Amino acid sequence: MPLPIEHAREPDSNAGRAELARVEPYSLRTFTPTQAVLSQSAGVYHWTPEGRRLYDFTSGVLVANLGHNPTKWLSAYSRYMGWGESLPASTAVPPGFTAAVPMTAYNAITPVEVGATTRLLKFMQAAPGGGRIEQVMWAASGSEAIQKALWASLALDRTRPMIIATRFGFHGKKGLANAVTGSETDSERDPRVRFISFPMAECRDVTMREEPFDFTPYQKELDALLHQFGAKIGTLITEPYLGGGGSYHPPKGYLQGLQRFCRANDIVFILDEVQSNFGRTGAMFAFETYGLEPDVVVLGKGLGNGMPVAAAVGRADIFGALGYGEGSDTWSANPLCCAAVLATLDEFAARDVIAGMKPSSAIIERGLLALKELPFIAQVRGEQGGMVWGVETRDHAGRTAGDWANALVLSCYQGEGADGIHLLGPLAKKVVRVSPPLVITNDEATASLALMLRCARRLNT
Ligand SMILES: Cc1ncc(COP(=O)(O)O)c(C=O)c1O
Known part of the structure; x- marks a missing residue:
C-alpha cells in the first residue's frame, strides 16, 4: 500500500490525506503526485486549507466548464429546486419540513x-x-x-x-x-x-x-x-x-x-x-x-x-x-x-460562453507551445479554439517521460509563494492534461501560463 502523500508546510492537508489513507482504499483515486486538498473554490481557483490559491487546470475532470460555484448558476439551481418558495397559504406544510421540488422521485415525473x-x-x-x-x-x-x-x-x-x-x-x-x-x-x-x-x-x-x-x-x-x-x-x-x-x-x-x-x-x-x-x-x-x-x-x-x-x-x-x-x-x-x-x-x-473563451484559448495555446523550449516536452496536442490540451513529455537526461510529467505536475502545484496550479497525474503515463474552466479570463490565462512556464523551467536547472 502506498504511503500517504505529504507536502511541506501543509499541516491540515497532510492530516486529511493521512486520515483518508487509513479509512478509504487508495484505489478510489488515480495516482497524482500532489493529491491536493481543496477546501474552497470560486471560478478558476481552488484554495487549500492552508490558504494557498491554485489555478484549476482540470475543471474537476472537465466538469466545471462554467467555473466553480458560479453565482448565477447557483441561484438558478435553487430556483429550479424550489428552495425558498412557499406553497399556497391554504396548504399546511408539516413542521420540520420545507415545501420544494422532491429531491428524489423514482419512477414518477417531475x-x-x-x-x-x-x-x-x-x-x-x-x-x-x-x-x-x-x-x-x-x-x-x-x-x-x-x-x-x-x-x-x-x-x-x-x-x-x-x-x-x-x-x-x-x-x-x-x-x-x-x-x-x-x-x-x-x-x-x-x-x-x-x-x-x-x-x-x-x-x-x-x-x-x-x-x-x-x-x-x-x-x-x-x-x-x-x-x-x-x-x-x-x-x-x-x-x-x-x-x-x-x-x-x-x-x-x-x-x-x-x-x-x-x-x-x-x-x-x-x-x-x-x-x-x-x-x-x-x-x-x-x-x-x-x-x-x-x-x-x-x-x-x-x-x-x-x-x-x-x-x-x-x-x-x-x-x-x-x-x-x-x-x-x-x-x-x-x-x-x-x-x-x-x-x-x-x-x-x-451569454456566448464559447465566443468568450476564444481569446483565452489562444493565450493558453501559445503559452503551452512555449513549453516546448524545454528538452523534456515532446508535444502539445489539443483543440484549437477550444479548452483542452495534452502536454506530452519525453525521456530525457536519464529520467523517463513519466518522471518528467509527474515532476511537472508537482512543480506547478508548488508554484510560487501563495499561488500554484492544480493538475492531475499524467494520462497514458506521460501526458499532462490542461483543461481549465471555459470562463478563464485573459488575465488569468496569461498569469497562469507564465507561472506554468516558470515552474517547468525550474525543473531544467
Ligand atoms: C470520453 C469519456 N467517456 C466516458 C467517461 C466515463 O465517465 P464517468 O467517469 O462519469 O463514468 C469518461 C470519463 O472520463 C470519458 O472521458
Missing part, C-alpha cells in the same frame, strides 16, 4: 425533468449535426450513459451483437463501457467488441483537424471486419478525440470516414461526448466541430457543471428498442440533476 429533457433536446437539435437527436436517456455517470447507449443499440437488432470501438479510447471503467475501452490486449475482453486504429501518429502539435486525411488504411481495417463478421456488426462507438488515452485530436476526415462507413452499412454511430460536450472543442458539441451527425451522442461531465448527471441522446427508434425498466435505476433523471442541467443550459443561453 416538472423539472420535463423541462430539462425538452430544453436539452431543443438545444441539441438546434446545433449543426443535431438532426438525429430525438430522445434523452438519462444516467448518473458517463459510463452508465455509455452502457445504456450500447444496450439500446444492441437491442435495436439482436442479430447484430458486434461492436466496433476505436483502439485506446476511454469510455469508462464499468461493464460494457469498459469493454469498449482500451485495446484487445486488455484483459477480460468482451468477444462482441473489435477495435480499429485511431490515427494517433497523425495527431501532432495542437489540432490537425483541417488537414487532408487519407482514410484508406482505416477503411481497409473496417472492410476486413465487415468481411469477417458481415451484418453481425451493428454498432460503432468512438470518442471525437482520445481524452483519457492521452489527448489525441484527429483530423476531421477520420471521424467523417467512420460515420460514412456506418451509414453505408446501417451501423449505429455513437459519439462519446462525455468529455467534449459543452464547449471543450471550441463549439458547444464536438459533432459540430468535426462535422458529424451521430445517431447517439453521449453526454456527461460538463452537462451538470458539478452535479453527477449524464445522458445518451439520439434516435427514438434506438432507445425505443429497450423495454420497461431496462434503462431505469435509482438516480437517473433525479430532480437534483435535472435542475443542474437547466441551470447549465440557462448559463449557455444567457
Whole structure:
C-alpha cells in the first residue's frame, strides 16, 4: 500500500490525506503526485486549507466548464429546486419540513425533468449535426450513459451483437463501457467488441483537424471486419478525440470516414461526448466541430457543471428498442440533476460562453507551445479554439517521460509563494492534461501560463 502523500508546510492537508489513507482504499483515486486538498473554490481557483490559491487546470475532470460555484448558476439551481418558495397559504406544510421540488422521485415525473429533457433536446437539435437527436436517456455517470447507449443499440437488432470501438479510447471503467475501452490486449475482453486504429501518429502539435486525411488504411481495417463478421456488426462507438488515452485530436476526415462507413452499412454511430460536450472543442458539441451527425451522442461531465448527471441522446427508434425498466435505476433523471442541467443550459443561453473563451484559448495555446523550449516536452496536442490540451513529455537526461510529467505536475502545484496550479497525474503515463474552466479570463490565462512556464523551467536547472 502506498504511503500517504505529504507536502511541506501543509499541516491540515497532510492530516486529511493521512486520515483518508487509513479509512478509504487508495484505489478510489488515480495516482497524482500532489493529491491536493481543496477546501474552497470560486471560478478558476481552488484554495487549500492552508490558504494557498491554485489555478484549476482540470475543471474537476472537465466538469466545471462554467467555473466553480458560479453565482448565477447557483441561484438558478435553487430556483429550479424550489428552495425558498412557499406553497399556497391554504396548504399546511408539516413542521420540520420545507415545501420544494422532491429531491428524489423514482419512477414518477417531475416538472423539472420535463423541462430539462425538452430544453436539452431543443438545444441539441438546434446545433449543426443535431438532426438525429430525438430522445434523452438519462444516467448518473458517463459510463452508465455509455452502457445504456450500447444496450439500446444492441437491442435495436439482436442479430447484430458486434461492436466496433476505436483502439485506446476511454469510455469508462464499468461493464460494457469498459469493454469498449482500451485495446484487445486488455484483459477480460468482451468477444462482441473489435477495435480499429485511431490515427494517433497523425495527431501532432495542437489540432490537425483541417488537414487532408487519407482514410484508406482505416477503411481497409473496417472492410476486413465487415468481411469477417458481415451484418453481425451493428454498432460503432468512438470518442471525437482520445481524452483519457492521452489527448489525441484527429483530423476531421477520420471521424467523417467512420460515420460514412456506418451509414453505408446501417451501423449505429455513437459519439462519446462525455468529455467534449459543452464547449471543450471550441463549439458547444464536438459533432459540430468535426462535422458529424451521430445517431447517439453521449453526454456527461460538463452537462451538470458539478452535479453527477449524464445522458445518451439520439434516435427514438434506438432507445425505443429497450423495454420497461431496462434503462431505469435509482438516480437517473433525479430532480437534483435535472435542475443542474437547466441551470447549465440557462448559463449557455444567457451569454456566448464559447465566443468568450476564444481569446483565452489562444493565450493558453501559445503559452503551452512555449513549453516546448524545454528538452523534456515532446508535444502539445489539443483543440484549437477550444479548452483542452495534452502536454506530452519525453525521456530525457536519464529520467523517463513519466518522471518528467509527474515532476511537472508537482512543480506547478508548488508554484510560487501563495499561488500554484492544480493538475492531475499524467494520462497514458506521460501526458499532462490542461483543461481549465471555459470562463478563464485573459488575465488569468496569461498569469497562469507564465507561472506554468516558470515552474517547468525550474525543473531544467
Ligand atoms: C470520453 C469519456 N467517456 C466516458 C467517461 C466515463 O465517465 P464517468 O467517469 O462519469 O463514468 C469518461 C470519463 O472520463 C470519458 O472521458
